[in-house]
Amino acid sequence: MSPQAATARATGRSWLIWLAAATVYLLAVFHRTSFGVAGLQAADRFGVGVAALGTFTVLQVGVYAAMQIPAGVLVDRFGSRRVLTAALLFLGLGQVLLSVSWSYPLGLLARATLGFGDALTFVSVLRLVAAHFPGRQYAVVTSFTTAIGYIGNLGATVPLALLLAGPGWTPTFLAAGLLTAGYAAFVLRRVEDAPGRVRTVSGEPVSARLLSRRIVEAWRVPGTRLGFWVHFTTMFAPNVLTLLWGVPFLVQGQRLPVATASAMLTVFVFGSMIGGPLLGNVIARWPALRMPLVAGYLAGAAVVWAMLLGWPGLVPVAVLLPGFAFLSLGGPASMIGFALARDYNPMHRVGTATGVVNVGGFCATTISALSVGLLLGWTGGDFRIALLSVVVVLALGTFRVLVWWRRARAELFAAEARGEEVPVRIRRRIWDSRHRPVPVAA
Known part of the structure; x- marks a missing residue:
């Protein structure tokens, strides 16, 4: 594996x-x-x-x-x-x-x-x-x-x-x-x-048939599918805020000056710059913590969005800053998706699997950014309602992460039982006891 x-x-x-x-x-x-x-x-x-x-x-x-x-x-x-x-x-x-x-x-x-x-x-x-x-x-x-x-x-x-x-x-x-x-x-x-002279490229001519075959091969791997949904769910919200809707939300929705709003978005930059290497070192030492860390981030993100959208009146800067700081960790957490693609695919297919995973976050970004814009137009600029689309995408992604986390664990235990080498060893939990590998087309 x-x-x-x-x-x-x-x-x-x-x-x-x-x-x-x-x-x-x-x-x-x-x-x-x-x-x-x-x-x-x-x-x-x-x-x-x-x-x-x-x-x-x-x-x-x-x-x-x-x-x-x-x-x-x-x-x-x-x-x-x-x-x-x-x-x-x-x-x-x-x-x-x-x-x-x-x-x-x-x-x-x-x-x-x-x-x-x-x-x-x-x-x-x-x-x-x-x-x-x-x-x-x-x-x-x-x-x-x-x-x-x-x-x-x-x-x-x-x-x-x-x-x-x-x-x-x-x-x-x-x-x-x-x-x-x-x-x-x-x-x-x-x-x-x-x-040196190690060969890591496939050498096959690129064609529609090859493209389809490589995608199918990568997509069949539960670890790739899990990586896709991890990337989908963790990195889209910081992207939506930093690339498009962060400044309008803070200026029009929270009545902050433009200079203050722009400065607040640098929290995402510094949070990712600091959090990335720290998280990378943790999961390099303890790879079994990868998915628990993802689960912890998703739970925390749900709390942050509930706080930002449910706060009565304008949200204080003292609440916005730590909320944005936590959300900024979504970028580093999304890197776990690439680690999963690397671990569960042979070297000649790692590029394709990485591309499959990387599609996740940017698809979620596009869907969410467009949804926010449409809802702002329909509601006359109500950011509380418009940003609920972010929560919906977060909930969908979290559900799919949980589904494929369980299925990837089942595949890992099955590989161990066959005596195959596995990228990370995990302990069987009570929710794994009766779960068997299922067809990945489900």
Whole structure:
């Protein structure tokens, strides 16, 4: 049930290769979040309102989600080095196109192109981590990767705002696009798919049949299905708040100044940067704690949302801040989904399984973000009702996590009984006693 490790020990060269690849993810997050501080300028430049600006975010996230499984198959076929190189070229092209865009349709095309490049990055980096690092370090290095990504998020706040106010729209985005595309030459030269001569790519031509077969193979694995629902449920709410609805909720719903609202959203950045490595170290040492930690986060998130939406009157900042700080841990918790994909799939299918898992959170983000917008329109801007859609998605995801957690445990006990190697040993509980593996199509 566990993949063959491509390496038994990480070398200094492995860390340098990871750093080069993680920098690609940093650039991707910078480009992904750059519209946050450029929204007002974009509205003036393209002559559109707030609703039309929301389309930029939904389109980009939608392209990202739609490309995750194809990206995983491409990584398994061509390797991380080539796919990361292509990602940088698309990211650079998207920003260069945005820098010279004056029409709304062309701006949408630019962000869709950027979303396509963004979609190729994270799966590629995680595939590289799986090949260069032993299983016990996977969660730690993955958490370091996400922490580096949040540095890109920070770069897309005050520094980018200063550049837009100084040199302006075209020079800023043009320079960012050209530098990103230029970095592709370094990645192509320095990144290696696996240590030494170890072969970790499938070598099969990419076709619709291969794509379907790989998806089915990965989806049949209960650990992959569990990872999908873990990612679906843990990371969507922080995304919905930081990418689109956080500032409107705080400004229009809670009557906070724009500067205060923007500053409060940095809680999500710092919470993830600190929480990611801490959580990664915990689950690397005690992998059996992975799902109990997910369950604890989901229970806590339900309490936070009940408090935010049920508070009489305006919610005090002293309540909002710790609530947001707890929700920020959803990003680090979602990394557990990738660890499950890595542990329960053979190395040649890890990229595809990782893509399947990564679809979860961004599908939930898209569904929830669109639902909030529709409900705001129908209720005349009532955030209490609109944000109930977040609670509904959270409840659905939590139910599916519990279903597949139990089924994955049953598969693990069955593998142990057959004498197979298992990625983590867990103790049988009373709720496992009469549960047997069931067909995964259920």
